Amino acid sequence: xxxxxxxxxxxxxxxxFEDMSLSLPYAPRMPRGMVRETRKVxxxxxxxxxxxxxxxxxDLDRKTHEDxxxxxxxxxxxxxxxxxxxxxxxxxxxxxxxxxxSMSYFAEEIGSVCLGIMNVIGVHYLGVAGVVASxxxxxxxxxxxEVVQGEKTGNPCLIALATTEPGAGTDVExxxxxxxxxxxxxxxxxxxxxxxxxxxxxxxxxxxxxxTVLYAYEDLKKPSETTVxxxxxxxxQGFSFGTHENKMGQRVCPASVLVFEDxxxxxxxxxxxxxxxxxxxxxxxxxxxxRYIDYVVGATxxxxxxxxxxxxxxxxxIALRHASTTTMNGTLLINHEWVQSTLAEMYxxxxxxxxxxxxxxxxxxxxxxxxxxxxxxxxxYLRFMPQAYFDKVIAPMLEKDYSTRxxxxxxxxxxxxxxxxxxxxWASLAKVAGTDIGVRNCQMAVELMGxxxxxxxxxxxxxxxxxxxxxxxxxxxxLNRLNVFKCLxxxxxxxxxxxxxxx
Amino acid sequence: xxxxxxGDLKPFEELAxxxxxxxxxxxxxxxxxxxxxxxxxDVLDKACEAGFLGIMLPGDLGGTGGSIGTLCVVLGAxxxxxxxxxxxxxxxxxxxxxxxxxxxxDIAGEIFxxxxxxxxxxxxFPSYANPAHQDNLPEYRRSGRGYSLTGPVDLLxxxxxxxxxxxxxxxxxxxxxxxxxxxxxxxxxxxxxxxFTLGMHACPAVDIRFDGVRARIVGEEGKGDEYFDRVSPALxxxxxxxxAGIMRGSLxxxxxxxxxxxxxxxxxxxxxxxxxxxxxxxxxxxVAEMCVxxxxxxxxxxxxxxxSRCTASALHIHEIACxxxxxxxxxxxxxxxxKDYGQEKRFRDARQVQxxxxxxxxxxxxxxxxxxxx
Ligand SMILES: Cc1cc2nc3c(=O)[nH]c(=O)nc-3n(C[C@H](O)[C@H](O)[C@H](O)COP(=O)(O)OP(=O)(O)OC[C@H]3O[C@@H](n4cnc5c(N)ncnc54)[C@H](O)[C@@H]3O)c2cc1C
Numbered sequence: 001x002x003x004x005x006x007x008x009x010x011x012x013x014x015x016x017f018e019d020m021s022l023s024l025p026y027a028p029r030m031p032r033g034m035v036r037e038t039r040k041v042x043x044x045x046x047x048x049x050x051x052x053x054x055x056x057x058x059d060l061d062r063k064t065h066e067d068x069x070x071x072x073x074x075x076x077x078x079x080x081x082x083x084x085x086x087x088x089x090x091x092x093x094x095x096x097x098x099x100x101x102s103m104s105y106f107a108e109e110i111g112s113v114c115l116g117i118m119n120v121i122g123v124h125y126l127g128v129a130g131v132v133a134s135x136x137x138x139x140x141x142x143x144x145x146e147v148v149q150g151e152k153t154g155n156p157c158l159i160a161l162a163t164t165e166p167g168a169g170t171d172v173e174x175x176x177x178x179x180x181x182x183x184x185x186x187x188x189x190x191x192x193x194x195x196x197x198x199x200x201x202x203x204x205x206x207x208x209x210x211x212t213v214l215y216a217y218e219d220l221k222k223p224s225e226t227t228v229x230x231x232x233x234x235x236x237q238g239f240s241f242g243t244h245e246n247k248m249g250q251r252v253c254p255a256s257v258l259v260f261e262d263x264x265x266x267x268x269x270x271x272x273x274x275x276x277x278x279x280x281x282x283x284x285x286x287x288x289x290x291r292y293i294d295y296v297v298g299a300t301x302x303x304x305x306x307x308x309x310x311x312x313x314x315x316x317x318i319a320l321r322h323a324s325t326t327t328m329n330g331t332l333l334i335n336h337e338w339v340q341s342t343l344a345e346m347y348x349x350x351x352x353x354x355x356x357x358x359x360x361x362x363x364x365x366x367x368x369x370x371x372x373x374x375x376x377x378x379x380x381y382l383r384f385m386p387q388a389y390f391d392k393v394i395a396p397m398l399e400k401d402y403s404t405r406x407x408x409x410x411x412x413x414x415x416x417x418x419x420x421x422x423x424x425x426w427a428s429l430a431k432v433a434g435t436d437i438g439v440r441n442c443q444m445a446v447e448l449m450g451x452x453x454x455x456x457x458x459x460x461x462x463x464x465x466x467x468x469x470x471x472x473x474x475x476x477x478x479l480n481r482l483n484v485f486k487c488l489x490x491x492x493x494x495x496x497x498x499x500x501x502x503x
Numbered sequence: 504x505x506x507x508x509x510g511d512l513k514p515f516e517e518l519a520x521x522x523x524x525x526x527x528x529x530x531x532x533x534x535x536x537x538x539x540x541x542x543x544x545d546v547l548d549k550a551c552e553a554g555f556l557g558i559m560l561p562g563d564l565g566g567t568g569g570s571i572g573t574l575c576v577v578l579g580a581x582x583x584x585x586x587x588x589x590x591x592x593x594x595x596x597x598x599x600x601x602x603x604x605x606x607x608x609d610i611a612g613e614i615f616x617x618x619x620x621x622x623x624x625x626x627x628f629p630s631y632a633n634p635a636h637q638d639n640l641p642e643y644r645r646s647g648r649g650y651s652l653t654g655p656v657d658l659l660x661x662x663x664x665x666x667x668x669x670x671x672x673x674x675x676x677x678x679x680x681x682x683x684x685x686x687x688x689x690x691x692x693x694x695x696x697x698x699f700t701l702g703m704h705a706c707p708a709v710d711i712r713f714d715g716v717r718a719r720i721v722g723e724e725g726k727g728d729e730y731f732d733r734v735s736p737a738l739x740x741x742x743x744x745x746x747a748g749i750m751r752g753s754l755x756x757x758x759x760x761x762x763x764x765x766x767x768x769x770x771x772x773x774x775x776x777x778x779x780x781x782x783x784x785x786x787x788x789x790v791a792e793m794c795v796x797x798x799x800x801x802x803x804x805x806x807x808x809x810x811s812r813c814t815a816s817a818l819h820i821h822e823i824a825c826x827x828x829x830x831x832x833x834x835x836x837x838x839x840x841x842k843d844y845g846q847e848k849r850f851r852d853a854r855q856v857q858x859x860x861x862x863x864x865x866x867x868x869x870x871x872x873x874x875x876x877x
Contacts, residue, residue: 062699065539169836170766180768202837246532248840248847255837327638328865338864443825446701446854450862451631451658454700454855461701461851468832468850469840476836478776503773 014492019422022362029366031379038102041087045109052078057114061462064251071244072120072252076208080156084121086148089128090373091382092394093144099379100299100370101361104306108354111310112317115466116252118307123204123253126300126474127159130213133295133369134229134272135280135407137398143211143231150210160209161296162200162258169202172215173297173475174483175224175290176499185260187216187228193266194228199242199259202473206256207241210234213271214260224286229272230265238263249465279401280408288412294424295411297474299369301427302360304474305434309353311467312434312441316346318460319445322452333448342448346441353434360423360430368423372410418491425487428480435470435477442467504792505576505799512576515569519580522553527584532842534587534705538697542664543705544621546588551621555581555592560599564608565615571737572799575744579795582748583755586852589745590706591625593859594660596741598626598669600734601682605722610684614667627661627668627687631708633735633861633869634671634680635728641713643672643683650720652683652713662687662709663697670718671727680727683718691716702848702855735860736810740798742859743817746824747791749856753831753849754788757781760835760844771834780830787823794820811873818866821857828853 002010011017018025056075064070079085088103089095103125110118128147131140143159150157163172171181185198196216206212211231218226232239242257270276272292274285281288320343323333333339365374372378397403442464446453453460471477482498490496506512526546527534534543550556558574560566567573574596582589602611618624634640641654652672659668668687671680687694695710722730761772761781771777794816801809828850832839839846857863 065699164837167765177767182765246842248842248850328636330638338868342864439829443854447857447863450865451858454631454658454702454858456699456701461854464701464854465851468829468847471833472837472840476833478780478833482776499767501775503769 015488019418019425019488022359022366022422022426026362026366029374029376031374031376033379033383034099034102034374037099038105041098041102041106042109044082045106048082048084049109049113052082053110053113053117057117058457058459058462060114060252061116062456068246070252071208071254073208075117075120075252076156076158077154079121080151080154083151085124085156085158086151088125089144089147090132091385091387092390092398093141094148094387094391094395095144097382100373101358101365104303104357104361107303107306108310108313108357111307112314113310114252115307115311115463115470116250118310119204119250119253122303122307123160124158124209125303126204126296127161127209127211127213129296129299129369130161130229131159131231131271133292133299133411135404135411136271136276137403137407138400139231139269139271141395141398146210156208157211158205158209159211159213160203160206160256161213162203162206163215164200164202166199166201170476170479173293173479174499175286175293178223179221181223183217183220183223185214185216186220187218187230187265189218190264193264194230194270196230196232196238196260196263196265199257201257202245202255203258204253204255204473206258207244207254212239212258214258214265216260218274224289226274227272227289227292228270228274229292231269231271232260232263232265233269236263236265248468249462250469276404277408277412280405281413283412291412291415291420294420295369298420298423298427299364301431301474301480302357302364304470305353305357305360305430308431308434308436308438308467308470309350309357311438311463311470312346312353313350315438315441315445315460315463316343316350318458318463319343319346319448322449322458326452339448342444346444349437349441353437356430356433360426363423363426367416367419369411421487421491425484428475428483428487431474432477432480432484435467438467438470439464505572505579505796508796508800509572512572515573516576516580518553519555519577522550522555523581523584526550527581527588531585531587531845531848534585535842535848537704537707538699542707543587547591547621550588550592551624555588556595556621556624557599557615558592559596560603560611560615563616564611565618566599570799571740571802574737574741575795575799578741578744579748579751579792582745582852582856583752585705586745586749586849586856587703587705589748590630590703590856590859591661593738593741593745594628594630594706595624595626597630597734597738598628600738601628601669601730602721604730604733605682605726607721610719610721622664622666625661625665627659627665629656629658629671630660630860631658631858633865634731636861636865636869637671640680641670641672642675643681643718644674646715646717650683650718651715652685652718653715654713656711656713658698658700658708659711660706660708662694662711663707668711669721670713671731672718677725679725680731681724682721682727682730684721685713685716685718687711689716700855702851702853736813737802739814739817739860740795740802742856743791743798743820744795745856745859746820746853747788747795749849749853750784750788750791750824750827753828753846754781754784756845757784757831757834760838764835777834780834784827784830784834787827791820791823811870814866814870818863818870821853821863824853825857 086095091097167182217223244254554567557566562568693712
């Protein structure tokens, strides 16, 4: 038989065994408590759906058509009261510290009822990821601490994340592109901080967030080497909101225009910059910036997959209900063979989509952003130590420079590029799979239901409007497919070049 | 495309194009706000003046006397800009064709012969259903020398605007439906608010309940399905022409945007991934127009055995239209999702148009039933 060296050799060929089936090696390493926790999360989501989301979703959508200026402040307050904005903030920062993969199951549940409402809850975690992935523990402690406080006082404190600009959408997702692009949001270094000028567009929840993670560039000609991440508080002088977009779907969740005019951001609100990065790594800043982007979207794209799976499931559930109660030619639809097949296909899509986000989460849990949190000893330690311990012993440490340096080294210096690629590639793969499946199922449901499917009060047309967005944000599915190629395929082909296509 | 084969259609196409450029372009978002904004009565009046509300109706009955080709070039040109007026033109044409198929020229003459405004011309019809596939049609019974209707009709297109409707109904026991002319101002007619639907907001529909409403038979009793079947192939093609127009509009906007929008240091059309998307859209838009062109010619020549081909190509066009409008949004990225551009509306409208004349699966089964003779 094969020697162990031969086995390793065989398994390192393309596709590398450790990249192709992530659940197989990683599932046994998962702390058991995660299952119990995830069950609880799903039960909470289902309760919220019954008590809040389902009774409101269609009325709210209608209301946003009647009143295009609608802002979801009531909904945000409700979600805050339900504790959703701190559920996935680690306990060292004062949050409830639910395991990160459980958020995907949560997103599927809420997304199966209303993607807009799920976005009102979920986009905040894009902001949280932007904060945490920066490795800046001092600022993370401060901002996330405010979120926790906001929950206690009943004044919601949400975080938005702003990277997209009028002239640069796809370009800001990728350092290879951004230097060729037309970014215009400028951060000028001044005594004690930065002065920002520029505009950001399509920023989800901008109007109703307290903090915005803002990315700007010191040198607009070399953005990949001069990216700065800044925490901007709503109300800061020089920071204002333009309109919010008139969207096709997900209308309860505003997409805002953010305007910065000589907006001063002090040094203690700088999240990420070349100077800071140099303190913990000698790696080229451009590489660190791409890694930072990858950490954020690598963690959030599997979540978008789960949103898509949620919509796919919601569409399936509505179609199933329709087919079980409607007759065609005197026979219940559900008893027509083609309907059974259609429903089975939709069910299959949901199941495959769920597998996709599960795999991508395994990648992140064991080789990505939150791998430390998922190590069994760390997991149980964080789970069972009393909160007072974190508040009194750990919290002061987070303020120290050495803490940021350690996080920086862990996240940016001591990681393997192949792990990074695996996480980023799987995140994109899941994002494309889940969102395409979501669109597909919504289309199938509308078709199956005929004229009943066209009515807003039947729910499925709204899902079709809502789901289309998921193929666009967090990088278009085109960009994400190219990222799958870049991360999971191109490394095997030395002559492959991505984003360098001849004109 | 059709007008390059049939020169006599050119003036109609030109007329519809200039109408669209003047009355629709740049205003579609406002028109589409209905029922939360104003209804575009002024546009409809002008469409009526242009003769769009009676394209296939013979001249002696107050119509324009055009062919299926005429209807298709007008629908294509209108829907390229905005499909809602297309939906209104379609519904009126469907009603008129049914009246003609039923040889109810007297009724047609009474309605359209004296019509002088859009309000007189409009007749409501449940355009999203094939009555033969519907289990819950209103019931009719004889009442004195006429008939009376009782029961619900969902999504009666133009029901909130028109004074009259053509309604399919059955007796309590019979399978075959019959068509009736109903006065919607009758006191036994209960109307909902306009139903908020996926697309074509300015071609609105209402849910209706009839309670012993007086009705006048259209053609012969029990022949409704036959009439509907007879007019279906042409109307399927007309609906397909609508979606072909929507596809063309989507491609226009995507191409223009891709030429202007820069990402990664070049116009996005110069990324082959985007070019491929556009190429796919162009292939489908051209195929759709060719199908409509050939279908119209076959219909006009009354070619035997072509009706199922017309229906088949219509089904195909709707399917590819729904793909095109999805990609049409995608080419514009985030902007494609916003009402400032036309793509999101086309995404919704194409699905709504696809649902005209009954659900897709039912139409497919119907088609194969006819082809296979079972
Ligand atoms: C409702 C909504 C909410 C959003 N929320 C946020 C948010 O909270 N924060 C935030 O920062 N952003 C947000 N976005 C922005 C979103 O991430 C961008 O819309 C997305 O990345 C696409 O960018 P774009 O819209 O500029 O499209 P573009 O980049 O202009 O793309 C247009 C088309 O060109 C294609 N394309 C572009 N470059 C290439 C290339 N190199 N190769 C191949 N194809 C290419 C794209 O795939 C697309 O099909 C949101 C967007 C929307 C619509």
